[in-house]
Amino acid sequence: NPHCHGENMQTPHRRTPLHHRGPFNSSPSTPVVCRYIGALGARVICDNIPGLVNKQRQLCQRHPDLMQSIGEGAKEWIKECQHQFRHHRWNCSTLDRDHTVFGRVMLRSERRFVYAISSAGVVYAITRACSQGELKICNCDGQKRGRASDDRGNFDWGGCSDNINYGTKFAKAFVDARERMVKDARALMNLHNNRCGRMAVKRFMKLECKCHGVSGSCSLRTCWLAMSDFRRTGDYLRKKYNTAIEVTMNQDGTGFMVADKDFKGSTKNELVYVENSPDYCLTERSAGSLGTAGRVCNKSSRGTDGCEVMCCGRGYDTTRVKRVTKCECKFKWCCAVECNHCEDLVDVHTCKPHKRPDWLDIT
Numbered sequence: 001n002p003h004c005h006g007e008n009m010q011t012p013h014r015r016t017p018l019h020h021r022g023p024f025n026s027s028p029s030t031p032v033v034c035r036y037i038g039a040l041g042a043r044v045i046c047d048n049i050p051g052l053v054n055k056q057r058q059l060c061q062r063h064p065d066l067m068q069s070i071g072e073g074a075k076e077w078i079k080e081c082q083h084q085f086r087h088h089r090w091n092c093s094t095l096d097r098d099h100t101v102f103g104r105v106m107l108r109s110e111r112r113f114v115y116a117i118s119s120a121g122v123v124y125a126i127t128r129a130c131s132q133g134e135l136k137i138c139n140c141d142g143q144k145r146g147r148a149s150d151d152r153g154n155f156d157w158g159g160c161s162d163n164i165n166y167g168t169k170f171a172k173a174f175v176d177a178r179e180r181m182v183k184d185a186r187a188l189m190n191l192h193n194n195r196c197g198r199m200a201v202k203r204f205m206k207l208e209c210k211c212h213g214v215s216g217s218c219s220l221r222t223c224w225l226a227m228s229d230f231r232r233t234g235d236y237l238r239k240k241y242n243t244a245i246e247v248t249m250n251q252d253g254t255g256f257m258v259a260d261k262d263f264k265g266s267t268k269n270e271l272v273y274v275e276n277s278p279d280y281c282l283t284e285r286s287a288g289s290l291g292t293a294g295r296v297c298n299k300s301s302r303g304t305d306g307c308e309v310m311c312c313g314r315g316y317d318t319t320r321v322k323r324v325t326k327c328e329c330k331f332k333w334c335c336a337v338e339c340n341h342c343e344d345l346v347d348v349h350t351c352k353p354h355k356r357p358d359w360l361d362i363t
């Protein structure tokens with residue numbers, strides 16, 4: 001298939017808005033550019049994705065079309081990660097030259113969050129691709145047939161229910177493959193956090209319905225299960241990150257225990273970590289820290305985005321920049337809003353670079 005090489009392999013980025021997924025609108029609207037990639041093509045593609053372990057390469061060769069969804073998913077979860085940490089020293093940035101599916105710098109830092117959100121991202125992307133008919137191997141959830149009921153009464157399953165079970169199953173096989181290579185505390189922790197990520201997507205599945213019946217009386221309903229916006233998963237995992245639980249490895253290396261002897265309860269739905277994070281003040285690539293030199297900070301905030309915290313006490317530089325905003329907006333009959341462009345000057349504060357210790361200057 002000549003369309004399956006190089007850039008042409010990308011499917012156009014498209015999302016079916018949720019409200020288009022009702023029973024009368026459930027077939028995918030855009031043709032899939034590359035549904036079939038020959039065995040040779042798959043080999044070439046999979047051999048050229050850096051950073052896959054053997055098992056992942058095998059899965060890639062068997063399901064090259066799923067790799068595309070995973071790649072699109074990665075853009076999405078990285079964006080979500082950066083949104084969640086935009087006000088923090090660690091901001092989920094990737095190296096520009098890092099073309100691996102999971103940014104290398106990120107994998108080394110804040111693992112509990114990165115593992116959870118990346119595996120959630122894979123679940124999300126695969127599940128969505130199934131529903132949109134982009135993949136050979138899966139489709140809408142075939143189990144959601146016939147009648148069912150919720151707290152509002154009976155309904156008929158219809159339309160396309162998101163196949164979260166398939167997405168979860170594949171994400172487990174693919175994402176966990178990397179951790180199954182070694183058996184140590186870190187691998188166990190990663191597997192645990194991967195699972196939390198997968199479950200987070202499932203947690204926010206929601207029932208969407210269309211009403212039928214006399215003049216919208218809603219006496220008849222057709223419903224389908226749909227994933228919520230990925231932001232919900234991001235917000236949830238971010239909260240879990242804040243309350244993550246420190247664990248240590250069992251004596252025999254088969255599991256982990258909570259470090260705090262007084263901890264009561266279950267870690268089942270909590271993110272866990274085995275080592276504390278660095279402070280991310282300095283550039284330290286081996287720890288996945290890019291430092292905060294040059295980061296924009298907020299002078300009036302006492303939080304993590306405040307200059308004091310963000311700049312680690314090194315101080316900040318202030319530059320005055322011109323800002324153009326819309327102003328003096330007027331409503332014009334009918335129906336437009338007309339605005340002027342106003343300019344004002346605002347101070348932008350950025351963290352100073354780390355100063356070399358004085359003793360280095362004494363020669």
Ligand SMILES: *[C@@H]1O[C@H](CO)[C@@H](O)[C@H](O)[C@H]1NC(C)=O
Pocket residue numbers: 082086091092093290291292293295
């Ligand atoms: C994150 O921080 C690094 C330096 O610490 C900076 O170069 C990068 O632009 C920031 N990324 C985002 C998305 O804010």
Ligand SMILES: *[C@@H]1O[C@H](CO)[C@@H](O)[C@H](O)[C@H]1NC(C)=O
Pocket residue numbers: 298299300301302
């Ligand atoms: C800076 O922080 C203050 C206090 O938290 C907040 O009110 C303000 O909106 C922030 N400014 C920006 C530009 O984020």
